[in-house]
């Protein structure tokens with residue numbers, strides 16, 4: 001009898017995943033990855049997709065235990081200069097996908113734990129204005145590695 005509840009939970013999770021392929025029913029993240037800084041002391045950048053749930057949500061932060069400080073950023077072109085500005089929050093509309101990707105929104109992680117190497121997996125904590133927190137695993141790549149497709 002011990003095994004039955006476990007199996008039931010797994011089956012329910014699988015059903016939820018299948019259902020979300022058509023139309024997302026919950027707020028969730030996926031396709032998360034982190035590119036380490038080119039040299040020691042440079043920040044890492046994190047990217048992911050956030051799928052809006054049935055109601056709008058307001059993202060107020062993405063953090064990880066392995067970085068001292070984290071900021072949400074928007075990359076922008078100012079004349080010939082690529083710059084970025086911090087974002088206090090990001091609105092996640094209902095049933096839409098908001099992408100954090102190179103050249104757009106991203107998360108900067110400052111003072112990363114030097115033990116984090118390419119091939120590591122770290123956990124991101126997405127925090128929303130209503131108190132919702134979502135944990136999202138992210139694969140780590142080196143500064144010169146190609147972005148995962």
Ligand SMILES: [Cu+2]
Nearest residue numbers: 073084106108
């Ligand atoms: Cu940045």
